[in-house]
Amino acid sequence: MAFELKEKGNALYKDGDYTGAEELYSQAISKNSREPTFFTNRALTRTKLGKWEGVEQDARIAIDLYGQKSPSSLKSRWYLAQALLGLQRPQEAYDVAIDAYRASLAAKNPQSENLSKVILRAKQAIWAAKETTRLREMNGTLATVELLIEADLKRALDDVQGQLDRGEIGETGLREDQKALQDKAQEHIQNVREAFRISSNGDIQERIVPDHFVDGITFEVMHDPVITPSGTSFDRLGITKYVEQARVDPITRATMTVNDLRPNYALKAACEEFLTKNGWAVDW
Structure with missing residues (x-):
């Protein structure tokens, strides 16, 4: 019965019905909570839904079920690293991904390329956070403006979450609105940094490695x-x-x-x- 639910979930996932697939995987887990593939499938589905806390939980359970050192856990460790990035915990994401990447290279596992991409994203995020701290320490006005942009973003994200909770939008609408708001806020911050770079003759400038x-x-x-x-x-x-x-x-x-x-x-x-x-x- 549990594996039948999983197969039905797989069909819904292929059709792009991630919410329906998540529900069927959850039902399968309620029938058999010792099968790691149920958790990996739900983790993958939740990445599509942007439910990073759920992805982290499922990935960790799958890793425990497979065994930390098992090559079978590498895909779950990839999901976990993605979740930690989504939860704004890049150092943890890097630590998980680099360990899994080394294991995948040793095992000649196909997850090597996926893990390498997550490692690079995590390292970029760690560096970006350091750069944000450095730039804001250099100029208090820049810090104030960027903090205001971030505060506005948080209020806007809370508003769209409220719309979801009230049933005014669905999961897809939530993800689209969240991404649009985050992209717009990042664009504002980049515009502000460019203005400060020009006015400081390049002294206040974000450092980036291609x-x-x-x-x-x-x-x-x-x-x-x-x-x-x-x-x-x-x-x-x-x-x-x-x-x-x-x-x-x-x-x-x-x-x-x-x-x-x-x-x-x-x-x-x-x-x-x-x-x-x-x-x-x-x-x-």
């Missing part, structure tokens, strides 16, 4: 990038060590050797120029 300068294994700015046959660039030291041990491409998992690596001269020059002009990036 994604393509970041190594996909160490997640640091590359110093000697090389390219794999699949077209992905990594820093030479990390990818050489990995390929010598695993003998596969970390992204595609296709068989390869160190001899298949080729220098990426253009990217190396770009990274060197960036680091020369942005010494702070060493601490990124």
Whole structure:
């Protein structure tokens, strides 16, 4: 009976009825609370609904059921990292994802690429939080304006949550309104920072590391990038060590050797120029 409910939930998920799928997975769990796939399926559905607290709960239960060290838990750990990001807990997300990523590389698991993307997002979020603190400490007026924008955003988000609670909008409407409000607030903050950058002649400026300068294994700015046959660039030291041990491409998992690596001269020059002009990036 429980697995029949799961299959019905899968069908609704494929049709885009995430609320209905969530309900069926919940019914399956009530019938059998020891089956980890019920929790992973509900966690995935809840990511679509933006129910991050529920995703965190389901992912943690699934990980416990699978076993922390089991390769089968890697997908659940990916869901957990996404949930922690959604809950504005990037350091926790990074810690979960980097541990899972290392395990996935060792196991040649297909979750490696998904986990690497979450790690990069988490690291960017951690850096962005540090940058926000730095900029606001540099200029009290900037801090005041940004805090007002954030306060307005919170009131607006509370209003749309109230609309959901009163039945005036559905889950889809809530997610759409939340995203629109968050995007608008971020746009306002970026406009404010740009105005302060111009007025300060560049002294007050957010520091950003471009994604393509970041190594996909160490997640640091590359110093000697090389390219794999699949077209992905990594820093030479990390990818050489990995390929010598695993003998596969970390992204595609296709068989390869160190001899298949080729220098990426253009990217190396770009990274060197960036680091020369942005010494702070060493601490990124």
